[in-house]
Amino acid sequence: RMLFKHIKQFIAPDILDIPVKLLLQFLLLALLTKQEFAIISLGMLFFSYSPFGQLGTLDYLMLKLPERYVSDTLLDSHRELALSRSIVNFVVLFFGICIVFFLIYSNQDFLLIIAFLAYIIQSFFYQKYLYRTIILRYSYNLEYLFKLKITLSLTRLVFSTLGLYFFGIYGYLLSESFIYIVPIILFPKHGITNFSNSNSNSNK
Numbered sequence: 001r002m003l004f005k006h007i008k009q010f011i012a013p014d015i016l017d018i019p020v021k022l023l024l025q026f027l028l029l030a031l032l033t034k035q036e037f038a039i040i041s042l043g044m045l046f047f048s049y050s051p052f053g054q055l056g057t058l059d060y061l062m063l064k065l066p067e068r069y070v071s072d073t074l075l076d077s078h079r080e081l082a083l084s085r086s087i088v089n090f091v092v093l094f095f096g097i098c099i100v101f102f103l104i105y106s107n108q109d110f111l112l113i114i115a116f117l118a119y120i121i122q123s124f125f126y127q128k129y130l131y132r133t134i135i136l137r138y139s140y141n142l143e144y145l146f147k148l149k150i151t152l153s154l155t156r157l158v159f160s161t162l163g164l165y166f167f168g169i170y171g172y173l174l175s176e177s178f179i180y181i182v183p184i185i186l187f188p189k190h191g192i193t194n195f196s197n198s199n200s201n202s203n204k
Helices: 002-031 034-054 057-071 074-105 110-138 142-177 181-186
Strands: none
Touching: 002 034, 002 142, 034 057, 034 074, 034 110, 034 142, 057 074, 057 110, 074 110, 110 142, 110 181, 142 181
């Protein structure tokens, strides 16, 4: 029974996210011109490739975290996660700023610049969200991880769809820029500072 509960908490948000993304894709195709849709697709490329900015550090830590959970050395992993997050944030911001300056310097379309800027901002906040979900996962706080991911799906459903429907492409890009802020704000501070495998922390 407990295993089923954990499986449900782990995969249910991802299942919910599928129809939300399908709805958004339908609205994008229905409400935007071909040029606007192409511009959004170009901007999304930055978000798609931003994980390369992790330079392999996150993959390494995800291999080590289960072992350190057992050996009660997750505090060291917390420091390494913070360092890894700092690296990817620097890479994302550095290349993002370079791209924006290049687009401005080469007199590209204003909407294209805004699209890249939106997904650069999204990539930055996504990394914060990603690292916090990793902390929850490896501290086995699956209940709160479930709430966090559900919050993201509902936030996307409300803000992105309404922004697109009522304000067009600019409303959509604005909502996409800050879509990960709501889960970040709702994440309790103690979930970061008390990163350990004690039962007391898991039940907070």
